[in-house]
Amino acid sequence: xxxxxxxxxxxxxxxxxxxxxxxxxxxxxxxxxxxxxxxxxxxxxxxxxxxxxxxxxxxxxxxxxxxxxxxxxxxxxxxxxxxxxxxxxxxxxxxxxxxxxxxxxxxxxxxxxxxxxxxxx
Numbered sequence: 635x636x637x638x639x640x641x642x643x644x645x646x647x648x649x650x651x652x653x654x655x656x657x658x659x660x661x662x663x664x665x666x667x668x669x670x671x672x673x674x675x676x677x678x679x680x681x682x683x684x685x686x687x688x689x690x691x692x693x694x695x696x697x698x699x700x701x702x703x704x705x706x707x708x709x710x711x712x713x714x715x716x717x718x719x720x721x722x723x724x725x726x727x728x729x730x731x732x733x734x735x736x737x738x739x740x741x742x743x744x745x746x747x748x749x750x751x752x753x754x755x
Contacts, residue, residue, distance in 0.1 A: 689734075696730040697754070700740050706751035 689697065699715045700707060707715075709731060713723025731752055734740040741753045 690730075693730040693733055696727055697734055697739055700734075700752050701754040704754065706743060706753045708749070708751050712752070 695716055696712055699712050702715075703711075708724075709727040710724040712727040712731070713725075714720065716723075716726070718726045731740060731742075735742050735752075738755060741755050743751050743753060745751055
């Protein structure tokens with residue numbers, strides 16, 4: 635393909651992109667919307683029994699492994715117990731552990747400067 639033809643094609647494509655960009659379109663006038671009433675939260679604290687039912691299978695598996703080790707277990711130990719490879723065991727468990735910690739099903743304990751174990755609540 636000749637370079638001059640490529641340039642023409644590129645210019646045509648750029649013109650189409652610029653013409654269809656939202657900055658070139660006229661703004662749409664809308665009517666003001668009345669503010670909605672704030673929602674009142676009436677749900678009680680979620681217990682671990684309710685939390686267990688809303689977990690993904692991976693999170694449920696990690697929670698079971700943590701509950702089986704009452705003295706605490708590190709993320710690599712959790713991944714190895716779940717059958718993951720040695721090199722990616724800790725990273726496999728980390729995502730599920732973050733979610734379980736947020737929900738309060740698992741407690742994060744800092745043992746040393748760079749060592750963390752997880753215990754069931």
